[in-house]
Amino acid sequence: MVSTLLVQAQATPQESGLRDEKWYLPLGLLSIATYLGSAGFSDVQVLDADHDSLEKITSRILQERPDIVGVNFNVFNTTLLDDVVAVAHDIGSFTVVGGQAATPISDRLLSNQNIDSVVVYDGEEALLELTTRFSRGNRALEGVPNLAYKTSERIILPSRKDLRLPNLADLPEIDRRINGFDFDRYLKAWNRSDIDPDRIATSMYTQKGCAKTCTFCARIDKKLRQRSPEKVYDELKNLGRDGVNYVYVVDDTFAADPQYLGELATLYATRGALPIQLWAFVDARDVDDVSVDLMKRLNVEKVLVGIETGNEELRKKNGKMYSNNSLLRAMGRLGGAGIKVEDSYVLGLAGETDATLHDTFRLAQKLTSVCQTEGTAYNIMTPLIGSPDWNRLMHIPDLKKKYGKGYKFDIAELRNDYFTHFCNFDQGVLS
Amino acid sequence: MREDKENKVPLEVLLDGRNAIVGIDYVGGQPQVELRDKLSIDLSQYDLQRMEGESPLAYVTRVRELFVKYTPNADPTPETLR
Ligand code: B12
Numbered sequence: 001m002v003s004t005l006l007v008q009a010q011a012t013p014q015e016s017g018l019r020d021e022k023w024y025l026p027l028g029l030l031s032i033a034t035y036l037g038s039a040g041f042s043d044v045q046v047l048d049a050d051h052d053s054l055e056k057i058t059s060r061i062l063q064e065r066p067d068i069v070g071v072n073f074n075v076f077n078t079t080l081l082d083d084v085v086a087v088a089h090d091i092g093s094f095t096v097v098g099g100q101a102a103t104p105i106s107d108r109l110l111s112n113q114n115i116d117s118v119v120v121y122d123g124e125e126a127l128l129e130l131t132t133r134f135s136r137g138n139r140a141l142e143g144v145p146n147l148a149y150k151t152s153e154r155i156i157l158p159s160r161k162d163l164r165l166p167n168l169a170d171l172p173e174i175d176r177r178i179n180g181f182d183f184d185r186y187l188k189a190w191n192r193s194d195i196d197p198d199r200i201a202t203s204m205y206t207q208k209g210c211a212k213t214c215t216f217c218a219r220i221d222k223k224l225r226q227r228s229p230e231k232v233y234d235e236l237k238n239l240g241r242d243g244v245n246y247v248y249v250v251d252d253t254f255a256a257d258p259q260y261l262g263e264l265a266t267l268y269a270t271r272g273a274l275p276i277q278l279w280a281f282v283d284a285r286d287v288d289d290v291s292v293d294l295m296k297r298l299n300v301e302k303v304l305v306g307i308e309t310g311n312e313e314l315r316k317k318n319g320k321m322y323s324n325n326s327l328l329r330a331m332g333r334l335g336g337a338g339i340k341v342e343d344s345y346v347l348g349l350a351g352e353t354d355a356t357l358h359d360t361f362r363l364a365q366k367l368t369s370v371c372q373t374e375g376t377a378y379n380i381m382t383p384l385i386g387s388p389d390w391n392r393l394m395h396i397p398d399l400k401k402k403y404g405k406g407y408k409f410d411i412a413e414l415r416n417d418y419f420t421h422f423c424n425f426d427q428g429v430l431s
Numbered sequence: 432m433r434e435d436k437e438n439k440v441p442l443e444v445l446l447d448g449r450n451a452i453v454g455i456d457y458v459g460g461q462p463q464v465e466l467r468d469k470l471s472i473d474l475s476q477y478d479l480q481r482m483e484g485e486s487p488l489a490y491v492t493r494v495r496e497l498f499v500k501y502t503p504n505a506d507p508t509p510e511t512l513r
């Protein structure tokens with residue numbers, strides 16, 4: 001039996017300044033593990049560096065010597081990735097890196113001699129094919145869907161015909177307790193008694209992908225794919241049995257397809273409403289009377305809306321084509337329905353000035369009069385590889401030289417370079 | 432109170448911005464909106480301009496801290512997501 005160990009890189013390392021959110025599940029890895037299990041490959045373990053220490057992870061690798069070690073990649077935690085693949089590669093495990101942030105940089109990642117392959121886009125099919133081949137003693141990598149790898153001479157990136165995105169409706173429900181995975185420690189990890197002491201929270205997804213074109217966003221999946229509403233309903237119901245009363249839906253834009261929400265709401269009406277509150281990412285352009293009514297019926301408690309800036313021109317320049325007035329109307333609808341809004345802004349967008357920053361502050365203040373805001377987030381712009389904004393950066397020869405290779409960057413320096421080139425903070429005279 | 436007929440959002444609430452909603456409760460299906468005077472902060476008094484020798488990142492970080500401080504219910508963690 002082929003053994004596989006999948007490791008979620010720590011999402012919220014202390015020194016990153018990110019909030020400690022240990023209740024978020026490593027959904028991608030659990031989905032892969034569930035998929036392999038349903039195909040008969042049950043020797044798959046999922047570890048999560050948000051809960052399991054690096055020592056625990058490496059000693060498990062040394063003890064169990066898995067055939068395949070997979071690690072999820074994120075920009076804030078490249079050191080953990082390097083440490084894990086070094087240990088795994090050293091004992092002869094086949095190493096594979098994956099995840100959304102890994103997808104646009106497979107060639108950069110493969111420059112690390114301890115990384116044998118990188119899975120781009122969804123990982124289910126790739127890992128199933130790899131495991132099937134390995135179980136038959138076949139170590140050839142050619143034609144494995146979504147797999148970038150290297151031969152002794154060169155790096156091979158998957159061609160278009162080798163890219164495969166699973167039909168989400170066909171995937172089994174994610175098993176949150178697969179092979180002893182300790183779901184309970186996630187359920188116990190809710191630590192925001194300031195906003196709700198009684199919350200038992202978890203994350204799930206219903207849809208993947210986003211066709212919108214925000215220039216700072218590195219979302220790799222440009223087409224909306226959906227799970228079947230019946231399976232979503234069943235999963236929510238099962239989560240309720242596990243004691244969950246609040247679900248963070250991680251879809252990029254939950255309300256993009258009112259028909260989908262409508263089907264889900266119909267299930268609530270015919271099979272029984274579920275006593276679970278939802279949180280979701282919602283694009284302001286998708287907020288209208290119909291979607292607000294459906295969200296209300298689905299028990300949506302709060303939505304995160306990426307507003308990005310209070311300056312209309314700047315917002316448009318960065319790919320979000322809507323006015324402040326239409327935004328205020330949309331948020332007023334949410335306010336009227338009692339749905340809270342987590343308004344989110346990006347400071348340091350390309351074209352930002354002192355005056356546009358001030359506009360953002362003013363808009364955030366104004367928003368508090370039309371809806372109940374909670375957790376207003378002012379994010380400092382991080383240029384992400386794979387986003388149109390990253391391409392702006394690569395057009396500047398000095399920056400291309402500095403950031404054109406590798407995957408370990410000093411985020412503070414990167415941000416500073418970006419602001420220096422694309423923002424104008426010297427001339428702003430406040431009105 | 433005048434109403435924006437099409438959108439059913441009271442215009443005074445929408446446009447004037449002097450009051451902040453601090454809570455919405457549903458009683459018998461009707462929203463009961465609790466308002467309070469919004470902070471009337473004029474940020475221009477807080478030097479919303481880069482100081483000499485201040486790096487762009489230090490400036491944006493400082494501005495962010497100001498925004499967080501004066502926005503009701505803002506997320507104070509140093510690094511937020513998205
Ligand atoms: C939850 C979440 C987080 C959590 C992560 C916690 C956790 N344990 O997962 C938190 C809040 C910490 C987080 C942080 C950040 N996030 Co985030 N996050 C998400 C979110 C909303 C959901 C992820 C998820 O569970 N998806 C559902 C699962 C089933 O899909 P999946 O994760 O894509 O997994 C599939 C594939 O990617 C692949 N795969 C994934 N891992 C692996 C590993 C291996 C080995 C293999 C083979 C395959 C594989 O196979 C999986 C199954 O198909 C996504 C948006 C989204 N809709 O996905 C953004 C998203 C991934 N995040 C994003 C960003 C930008 C960030 C931050 C950089 C934000 C910031 N500026 O601080 C930070 C990164 C910090 C960090 N240290 O990671 C972007 C990524 C863009 C990019 N290409 O880099 C996204 C797409 C949001 C967006 N629309 O902009 N995030």
Ligand code: SF4
Nearest residue numbers: 210212213214217252
């Ligand atoms: S920021 Fe959100 S709405 Fe914009 S492209 Fe990315 S996922 Fe879509």
